[in-house]
Amino acid sequence: xxxxxxxxxxxxxxxxxxxxxxxxxxxxxxxxxxxxxxxxxxxxxxxxxxxxxxxxxxxxxxxxxxxxxxxxxxxxxxxxxxxxxxxxxxxxxxxxxxxxxxxxxxxxxxxxxxxxxxxxxxxxxxxxxxxxxxxxxxxxxxxxxxxxxxxxxxxxxxxxxxxxxxxxxxxxxxxxxxxxxxxxxxxxxxxxxxxxxxxxxxxxxxxxxxxxxxxxxxxxxxxxxxxxxxxxxxxxxxxxxxxxxxxxxxxxxxxxxxxxxxxxxxxxxxxxxxxxxxxxxxxxxxxxxxxxxxxxxxxxxxxxxxxxxxxxxxxxxxxxxxxxxxxxxxxxxxxxxxxxxxxxxxxxxxxxxxxxxxxxxxxxxxxxxxxxxxxxxx
Numbered sequence: 001x002x003x004x005x006x007x008x009x010x011x012x013x014x015x016x017x018x019x020x021x022x023x024x025x026x027x028x029x030x031x032x033x034x035x036x037x038x039x040x041x042x043x044x045x046x047x048x049x050x051x052x053x054x055x056x057x058x059x060x061x062x063x064x065x066x067x068x069x070x071x072x073x074x075x076x077x078x079x080x081x082x083x084x085x086x087x088x089x090x091x092x093x094x095x096x097x098x099x100x101x102x103x104x105x106x107x108x109x110x111x112x113x114x115x116x117x118x119x120x121x122x123x124x125x126x127x128x129x130x131x132x133x134x135x136x137x138x139x140x141x142x143x144x145x146x147x148x149x150x151x152x153x154x155x156x157x158x159x160x161x162x163x164x165x166x167x168x169x170x171x172x173x174x175x176x177x178x179x180x181x182x183x184x185x186x187x188x189x190x191x192x193x194x195x196x197x198x199x200x201x202x203x204x205x206x207x208x209x210x211x212x213x214x215x216x217x218x219x220x221x222x223x224x225x226x227x228x229x230x231x232x233x234x235x236x237x238x239x240x241x242x243x244x245x246x247x248x249x250x251x252x253x254x255x256x257x258x259x260x261x262x263x264x265x266x267x268x269x270x271x272x273x274x275x276x277x278x279x280x281x282x283x284x285x286x287x288x289x290x291x292x293x294x295x296x297x298x299x300x301x302x303x304x305x306x307x308x309x310x311x312x313x314x315x316x317x318x319x320x321x322x323x324x325x326x327x328x329x330x331x332x333x334x335x336x337x338x339x340x341x342x343x344x345x346x347x348x349x350x351x352x353x354x355x356x357x358x359x360x361x362x363x364x365x366x367x368x369x370x371x372x373x374x375x376x377x378x
Contacts, residue, residue, distance in 0.1 A: 024049055028058070031065050036186070036226050039069035039262070057098045060089045064105045072226070074265040074302070076112055083109045100129055100143050107150055116154050123147050138178055145174035149191050152198075161198040168195045182222040189218035189227045196234055209238045226267070229258035233271050240278050248278045269298040 031045035046065040053059050063086040070079035086102045093099055103126040110119035130143040149171035156164035171191045178184045196211035212234040219227035232255035239248035252275050259267050276291035 024053070024058075028061065028065070031062075031069075033182075035065065035069045036072045036224070036262070039072040042066075042069040056089050056092045057095050060086045060093060060098050060102055063089075064101055067105055067109070071108065071112060073263050074112075074267075076109070080109055080113070096129060096133065097139060100126055100139070103129070104143070104146055104150070107147075111150060111154055111157075114157070116158060119150070119154055123150060141174045141177040145171045145178075145187065145191075148174070149187070149194065152191075152194055156194065156198050156201065159201075161201045165195060165198050168198065180221070182224075185218045185221045186224055186227060189215045189224065189231070191215075192218065193227070193231055193234065196231075200234070200237065205238050205242060209235060212238065225258045226262050226264065229255045229262075229264075229271075230267060232258065233267065233274065236271075236274055236278075240274055240281075243281075245278055245282050248274070252278065265298050265302055269295055269302065272298065 027045055027049055031042040031049070034042040034045070043066050046062045046069070050059065050062050053062060063082045067079045067082035067086065070076075070082065083102075083106050087106055090099055090102055093102075103122055107119045107122040107126065110116070110122060126143065127147055130140060130147065133140040133143075148167040152164040152167035152171060154164075155161075155167060168191055172188065172195075175184055175187050175191060180188075192211050192215035196208045196215060199205075199207040199211060212231045216228055216231035216235070219231060232251045236248045236251035236255060239245070239251060252271055256268075256271050256275070259271060272291045272295035276288050276295055279285075279287035279291065
């Protein structure tokens with residue numbers, strides 16, 4: 001009777017475990033899908049899952065979901081906090097995919113904070129890891145595209161739009177080797193948006209408009225409202241620069257509406273700034289003052305957030321330096337002890353050799369004395 005009861009309990013507990021795991025996986029997938037559309041909901045789901053999660057790779061995934069959701073909200077300080085938590089797990093994971101996710105997330109974080117040299121170092125590390133993969137698998141295509149897309153953004157921000165375009169074209173080429181699902185449509189939209197921004201920087205406005213339209217087209221495939229808003233804002237900027245003010249206002253008001261649910265501070269600041277300037281250009285002073293004030297309010301928030309992020313980065317760097325110093329100190333102490341032990345051993349060895357030598361000399365001396373006595377007797 002005990003055996004069937006034990007078997008029943010084993011099956012029941014096993015079924016309960018797999019059901020709980022399946023529920024957790026579904027919740028994680030849901031949080032991941034809400035990062036850009038409902039970042040607050042994504043953060044809430046991932047935070048709840050973290051209270052019970054014990055697996056290193058799943059913990060890292062959850063930290064990155066929260067970090068990316070904060071990036072979507074343009075809250076760099078909170079995003080960086082969770083990225084540091086994920087970074088601490090790199091040494092504990094054996095999965096290449098998890099390591100690459102963490103490195104990519106940290107690289108984007110540094111790029112957002114305009115710490116470009118740090119970002120490029122992380123991207124170099126991610127590239128080395130990616131190059132070890134087979135060049136025929138989706139993970140290779142995705143990471144090659146992601147690394148080049150991030151490099152493109154950095155080079156554009158460093159006022160090297162031509163080099164940025166080269167990297168962004170490589171990103172598009174690799175993203176197009178993957179199935180066109182919601183995630184990849186978003187990636188292609190982002191890459192095309194960045195290309196359009198490069199052409200805008202180069203004052204090639206027609207090219208910029210073409211690529212903003214292409215980016216918007218990919219965003220519309222899955223009705224990705226936030227990316228649609230970004231590209232409407234881009235189109236609005238081109239229209240403003242070409243003095244097509246009515247077209248600019250039409251695109252920008254629509255962008256404002258699409259962006260409203262997301263609390264994306266950077267996007268909102270850019271939309272408000274363009275709306276203020278466009279209304280000023282047509283002498284609509286009331287609307288200019290309204291949007292200029294909203295723009296100034298967001299700038300203040302962004303500046304405070306940026307200061308917090310740099311303080312956290314500085315603290316993290318300080319902790320890294322302290323850890324390195326402590327490690328060196330421990331190694332130095334170890335070397336000191338090894339030197340002392342080795343010295344004691346060598347001194348002991350030398351003393352033993354000297355004593356043995358003296359002992360042998362004494363024996364030889366006694367033997368010679370005895371032989372001398374024998375010779376005299378004879």
